[in-house]
Amino acid sequence: MAQSVSAGSGGHGAPGDHPKLILVTGAGGVVGSVGSKLVAMLTASGFAVRAQVRRLDERSEALTKLGAELVVADFTRMDDTMRAVQGCSRIFFCLSVSDVYLEAALNITAAARHHGVEVFVNLSQMTVSQMSITNITTATTSKQQKYHWLVEQVLAWSGLPVVEIRATLFLEHPFFYAMAAKTIRKSRELRLPFRTAKISPTAAMDVTRVAYEVISNPQSHLGKVYEVVGPESLDGDAMAAQYSKALGREVKYVDVPMEEWMQTDLAEQHLSDHLHNHFTILAAKTVRGENDRKSDDVELVTGVKALTVEEWVRQNIHFFAAE
CATH class of the missing domain: 3.90.25.10 (UDP-galactose 4-epimerase, domain 1)
Known part of the structure; x- marks a missing residue:
């Protein structure tokens, strides 16, 4: 069951500065830690942030010190997901590679539609840019890559205001780290x-900077797909x-x-x-x-x-x- 842990008002700026509550998922993640980096950037700029984590630990404690409200939630549970999304007008969806990724993504998409959100920013994978329903095979596509492709399809069908951020391999991936x-x-x-x-791997901080620009001022980005790669x-x-x-x-x-x-x-x-x-x-x-892959989207956006x-x-x- 989802738990909310109040973190006080630190980091939210003056009243009325940023009235929108932003949900950042996967804020306790390890590889790249885009979620926690984004929480830090948003709270430092005065945004109200709800950070989703799976458990309370040292990483979640660090998020509260940044001024974020915590929600402990399992997105494979619809009741947890609904409570995590309730009251949020903007969502940054970012979860680790997992065999339950697809279920979690579908749940939060349904919850976002139910509650109505201003923007749903989805951290996807660069491989989706090369995928279609006719070229997905078990020999050439991992289950995780197929999940990302399917989630992008569902988001497109959902009618939600979506921004896709497709990142290539992170430099923080074990291959390079x-x-x-x-x-x-x-x-x-x-x-x-x-x-x-x-290969053109990207730094997690560059992914975070793109996500920050999009979710902090989403209107000009709605419907866009950004490809985030190294220079x-x-x-x-x-x-x-x-x-x-x-x-x-x-x-x-x-x-x-x-x-x-x-x-x-x-x-x-x-x-x-x-x-x-x-x-x-x-x-x-x-x-x-x-x-x-080649793209100037990091510089274009940031x-x-x-x-x-x-x-x-x-x-x-x-x-x-x-x-």
Whole structure:
């Protein structure tokens, strides 16, 4: 059952400044933490924010300190979802990769229609831009990717005022963060099965900045689809070179055969079946060049260029520091 936890009035600005209550879902998420970053930006600007989390912990406590109202809710439960949405005029929907993602997304879409919202901002995936009902197969599309495509279809049918933010692979994805940090610290290697394929990963902060601009002033964005990618298209060697510049020591790209990578690097992650399916399909799509995307939407929406890999590594240098 949903619980609301009042966080007081801190961070909401002067009365009447921002009367709209914004629901930010997935605010306690880990990979990229777009939800928590968005809560921080919105509350700092004086917006009233309700942050949805699955449980009360250190991450949720940090959200209350930012001035957000907390709602503990499971979006697979309709009663939880209805209470989370009630009273909110704007929704930012962002949930982690999960086998219950589709059910959760359908529930919040139904709740948003019931309550009536000014805008529904959906964080989707870049792969949707290349998907259609005729090319979705189990061999080329992960279940998670299909869920994102289906959710976009449902939102289009819903009649809700929607903005789609399609993000490519995050730099905070384990491919470039946790898994990369482990091998960079150990052997100064960036081990990926991408062959010579190029990719343009995005920083979570750039996704957050786009989301902030959209949800803080949605009218000019309604009906738009924004593609959020990094500023450069890089192969493995070029990406390793940017890690090297940021860290001040050589990092070498190692092209690991796909089967070997799945049995070693990926197996060490101990992923659920759903995540394993998603990661392996992501890697295969990258090899086929499907994650080599170009877009200026970050700069178009925010007025600031997207972060390069080198800039992002510098911001997270402690995570890649030698042991």
